Amino acid sequence: MSKGVDKEAAIRTHYAELNKFGQNGEYEKAVKAANKILALNPDEFQAAHCKVVGLIQVSKFNEAIQFIERAKLNQLVFERAYVEYRLNQPQKALKTIDSCDVKPLPDNLKELRAQVLYRLEMFDECFEAYKNIIKNSSDDYEDERATNLSAVAANLSIEGSTKDFSNLREDTYELTYNSACALAGKGKFNEAEKKLRASEKLCRETLEEDGSTEDDILDESVIIKVQLAYCLQMQGKSKEAYAIYADALKLKSDDVALIAVCSNNTVAINKDQNVFDSKKKIRTALNEACEHKLTSRQNKTIAINNCLLTLYTNQADQCQQLVNKLVQKYPDIEFEGLLIRVSQLAKDKKYKEAVDLLEKYTKSYPDDDLPAKFAMTQLLLLNGNKKGAIEVLQSLGEAKYRPGVVSAIVSLLLGSDNKAAASQVLKDAVEWYKKSKINSGDLTDMWRQAATFHLRGGEAETAASSLEELRKSNPQDMKILAQLVIAYAQFDRSKAQEASKKLPALDTLTNAAEIDSLEATNWMMSTKAVKKTVSKVEQSPGTPGSELGKQRKKRQRKRKGKLPKEYNAEVQPDPERWLPKYERTGFRRKRDKRSKDVIKGSQGMASGAADQYDMSKAQNLSKASPAATSSAEPTPGPRQHQRKSHQKKKKGRF
Numbered sequence: 001m002s003k004g005v006d007k008e009a010a011i012r013t014h015y016a017e018l019n020k021f022g023q024n025g026e027y028e029k030a031v032k033a034a035n036k037i038l039a040l041n042p043d044e045f046q047a048a049h050c051k052v053v054g055l056i057q058v059s060k061f062n063e064a065i066q067f068i069e070r071a072k073l074n075q076l077v078f079e080r081a082y083v084e085y086r087l088n089q090p091q092k093a094l095k096t097i098d099s100c101d102v103k104p105l106p107d108n109l110k111e112l113r114a115q116v117l118y119r120l121e122m123f124d125e126c127f128e129a130y131k132n133i134i135k136n137s138s139d140d141y142e143d144e145r146a147t148n149l150s151a152v153a154a155n156l157s158i159e160g161s162t163k164d165f166s167n168l169r170e171d172t173y174e175l176t177y178n179s180a181c182a183l184a185g186k187g188k189f190n191e192a193e194k195k196l197r198a199s200e201k202l203c204r205e206t207l208e209e210d211g212s213t214e215d216d217i218l219d220e221s222v223i224i225k226v227q228l229a230y231c232l233q234m235q236g237k238s239k240e241a242y243a244i245y246a247d248a249l250k251l252k253s254d255d256v257a258l259i260a261v262c263s264n265n266t267v268a269i270n271k272d273q274n275v276f277d278s279k280k281k282i283r284t285a286l287n288e289a290c291e292h293k294l295t296s297r298q299n300k301t302i303a304i305n306n307c308l309l310t311l312y313t314n315q316a317d318q319c320q321q322l323v324n325k326l327v328q329k330y331p332d333i334e335f336e337g338l339l340i341r342v343s344q345l346a347k348d349k350k351y352k353e354a355v356d357l358l359e360k361y362t363k364s365y366p367d368d369d370l371p372a373k374f375a376m377t378q379l380l381l382l383n384g385n386k387k388g389a390i391e392v393l394q395s396l397g398e399a400k401y402r403p404g405v406v407s408a409i410v411s412l413l414l415g416s417d418n419k420a421a422a423s424q425v426l427k428d429a430v431e432w433y434k435k436s437k438i439n440s441g442d443l444t445d446m447w448r449q450a451a452t453f454h455l456r457g458g459e460a461e462t463a464a465s466s467l468e469e470l471r472k473s474n475p476q477d478m479k480i481l482a483q484l485v486i487a488y489a490q491f492d493r494s495k496a497q498e499a500s501k502k503l504p505a506l507d508t509l510t511n512a513a514e515i516d517s518l519e520a521t522n523w524m525m526s527t528k529a530v531k532k533t534v535s536k537v538e539q540s541p542g543t544p545g546s547e548l549g550k551q552r553k554k555r556q557r558k559r560k561g562k563l564p565k566e567y568n569a570e571v572q573p574d575p576e577r578w579l580p581k582y583e584r585t586g587f588r589r590k591r592d593k594r595s596k597d598v599i600k601g602s603q604g605m606a607s608g609a610a611d612q613y614d615m616s617k618a619q620n621l622s623k624a625s626p627a628a629t630s631s632a633e634p635t636p637g638p639r640q641h642q643r644k645s646h647q648k649k650k651k652g653r654f
Contacts, residue, residue, distance in 0.1 A: 027057040150178035158185030173203035196228040257293035274311040351383040460490035
């Protein structure tokens with residue numbers, strides 16, 4: 001038998017082994033079998049293809065891409081793109097897919113391309129790709145594609161897309177979860193919370209029907225709970241959210257992205273509290289393994305929180321270094337980094353340096369200087385420079401006519417005792433809104449405050465101008481009309497009379513009782529006096545119901561006062577009966593223990609023997625002797641005294 005025949009037989013034998021290992025899922029052995037075939041014949045494309053698939057199955061992606069490049073397997077577009085995708089090289093993967101000569105792309109490449117677009121955060125193109133795939137496919141993976149489509153829709157909502165996603169399905173817990181994420185992205189946290197609770201309930205019911213264990217249910221539903229905690233946190237329910245995050249971290253899930261989100265959100269709740277716990281959790285969130293699992297928005301948020309944590313812990317140098325790295329890596333958040341740097345300088349009382357940095361930024365970005373100038377205003381106020389803060393606010397261009405800015409400027413001017421300038425600011429704002437006719441929301445409060453301010457300052461015409469604008473938006477408000485009449489009356493009586501005709505009649509506002517009470521009261525009297533006068537008017541003889549009051553008074557009988565027991569009318573009462581006991585004649589004061597009359601001697605000694613036993617007196621020294629002492633009759637102690645027995649009167653009838 002020739003060597004060629006032996007070689008062919010060996011290749012067939014190895015192919016049989018390769019097929020068996022592949023069907024049994026023994027991919028390591030399958031790779032070895034493929035290597036044996038390639039050792040006999042390097043041009044065996046099927047064996048090379050099987051080897052690449054086997055390496056992918058055992059997650060040896062670096063070996064797979066090296067083998068593809070070494071063997072020049074350019075035909076394996078899908079395998080190459082998939083390996084690049086798994087190696088976190090989505091740009092290369094997209095380039096590989098787009099270089100495919102087969103047009104239109106095969107279904108597997110379409111699916112992979114949509115996944116790559118999602119990883120690259122090209123959500124608009126990804127959304128259209130999934131819509132096209134769902135439209136042109138009919139297999140068992142319809143639910144998975146619908147779930148991916150709703151996930152893309154959720155990310156578009158977070159980015160502020162105006163597309164309508166109301167027609168997306170919500171019949172599975174994954175779809176309900178993605179719909180809730182879309183609502184959360186739009187800021188509708190209350191509605192998102194309700195959907196997340198429904199999704200959690202549906203998840204448990206679905207998995208219980210499939211016979212899953214409690215641990216499996218918890219692992220599957222933990223992502224829903226974490227999103228629920230985020231919605232609660234954004235609604236201000238930090239304690240509930242913190243408890244959910246803590247429970248999720250205790251599960252020790254294999255999802256590194258989930259752990260990173262929980263850790264970061266816990267740090268956000270802690271703020272400047274629990275610093276040691278925050279340091280530990282921020283290190284977990286900054287793990288390199290999490291970077292490719294999170295979106296760029298999430299990675300930015302974690303990096304910003306890391307900078308803020310160093311700010312809270314007074315690590316000034318480290319804070320500056322981290323901010324510099326943050327701005328280099330994410331140039332689109334330069335202003336956020338600047339605010340952190342400025343906050344650190346302000347914390348160190350370096351207000352001038354902080355203001356200089358913000359001024360430099362406003363010169364570089366004049367079209368986006370509003371947030372920076374607000375920050376400058378805050379710093380100047382912290383430094384006590386009201387004049388500088390007013391100048392910054394007045395340099396905002398047309399933005400200085402915004403209601404909030406106008407209010408701030410007026411408040412600062414009034415605080416500086418400059419009423420004339422404050423009045424002028426309000427005048428300019430009123431005139432600007434009249435000319436520009438820009439709709440900047442509800443300006444009712446601003447018009448009302450401006451009118452009140454000018455009325456108090458005696459500028460009736462300016463106040464009337466504000467009230468006229470206010471009346472346009474609230475034509476039914478009689479209070480505004482009354483103020484307008486008062487303003488007109490000060491400079492144009494004809495207008496005041498014409499406007500007063502629109503006021504409601506007096507009869508519709510008050511009734512007879514209110515008029516009578518007002519006429520009966522004197523406004524110069526105190527409140528208590530007015531109340532007494534009104535009550536007297538109501539009870540006057542001419543008032544209806546007064547006769548009924550008289551009848552009630554007649555019916556009331558005076559009760560006789562109760563006399564004490566053993567009362568004798570012939571005996572004069574004690575004249576001191578109304579005096580306190582200590583002021584009465586027969587009151588005996590208790591002996592003061594500190595007085596000189598304190599009895600000296602043993603307990604129970606009679607008062608008569610005090611002088612006898614007082615050794616300080618010379619006359620008693622000769623008398624005092626053991627015989628005399630022993631002959632004295634002892635006085636019974638306290639225990640020998642007997643209480644006088646009082647005979648209790650028996651109760652009975654006499």
